[in-house]
Amino acid sequence: MKPWERGLFGRLRHDASVVWKSYIDAPFVRALGDGSLPREDFRAYLVQDYLYLNHFARAYALAAYKAPDLAGMRRAARSMSTIVDVEAALHVSLCAEWGMTEAEMAATPETLATLAYTRFLIERGLSGDALDLMVAMSACVMGYAEIGDRLRERGAVENHPYASWINTYAGSDYQAIAEEEADALDALGARLGAEARYEILLAEFTTASRLEAAFWTGAA
Numbered sequence: 547m548k549p550w551e552r553g554l555f556g557r558l559r560h561d562a563s564v565v566w567k568s569y570i571d572a573p574f575v576r577a578l579g580d581g582s583l584p585r586e587d588f589r590a591y592l593v594q595d596y597l598y599l600n601h602f603a604r605a606y607a608l609a610a611y612k613a614p615d616l617a618g619m620r621r622a623a624r625s626m627s628t629i630v631d632v633e634a635a636l637h638v639s640l641c642a643e644w645g646m647t648e649a650e651m652a653a654t655p656e657t658l659a660t661l662a663y664t665r666f667l668i669e670r671g672l673s674g675d676a677l678d679l680m681v682a683m684s685a686c687v688m689g690y691a692e693i694g695d696r697l698r699e700r701g702a703v704e705n706h707p708y709a710s711w712i713n714t715y716a717g718s719d720y721q722a723i724a725e726e727e728a729d730a731l732d733a734l735g736a737r738l739g740a741e742a743r744y745e746i747l748l749a750e751f752t753t754a755s756r757l758e759a760a761f762w763t764g765a766a
């Protein structure tokens with residue numbers, strides 16, 4: 547069973563399936579998958595995603611603070627370093643190919659979609675506990691694993707312009723992160739009483755999934 551199909555995450559995904567599908571199978575994602583997405587749209591997405599990742603790294607710092615044990619702190623700290631040292635750097639190098647500097651990326655105004663999503667995550671972490679925050683963040687972490695897997699299954703296109711993006715998330719390294727994330731969410735859910743607060747968690751998860759779908763649209 548795929549990591550997004552099992553455990554607490556699998557239940558949330560199932561119960562939010564209409565919104566989840568609008569995120570995973572968005573027109574933007576289909577166009578990215580078949581290579582027809584205009585380069586300019588991809589570049590605009592990468593710049594917003596760079597801004598998004600800055601805040602997502604901060605959300606992991608908050609997750610480390612709220613983690614109930616050292617194992618959770620380690621996971622959050624590792625994820626934060628991966629974002630600031632690897633993932634953000636990947637976005638910077640891709641944009642550099644189009645002659646855009648990191649300073650220009652950082653100075654680009656956030657779209658409303660970026661603002662809403664990132665501040666929602668931070669707010670869930672500040673007002674809620676580690677489980678509220680992890681559930682809200684899980685749409686991002688697990689969704690890209692599912693998208694990568696789906697796009698790879700559709701078959702490679704010759705000289706695909708977005709092959710490196712797809713391979714990053716379809717690759718075994720990232721798929722293993724999704725496996726770990728599903729297990730970590732189950733463990734945290736058992737510890738912090740997911741069963742008794744499931745309706746609230748589902749609402750948080752549904753909102754995060756709506757915000758992912760809106761991120762593709764990039765409403766300015």
Ligand SMILES: Cc1ncc(C[n+]2csc(CCO)c2C)c(N)n1
Pocket residue numbers: 595598599602625629633685686687690758761
């Ligand atoms: C809007 C948006 N949603 C999800 C991701 C994917 N993502 C963000 S951080 C991270 C690493 C998690 O440990 C992953 C996979 C993204 N880049 N942009």
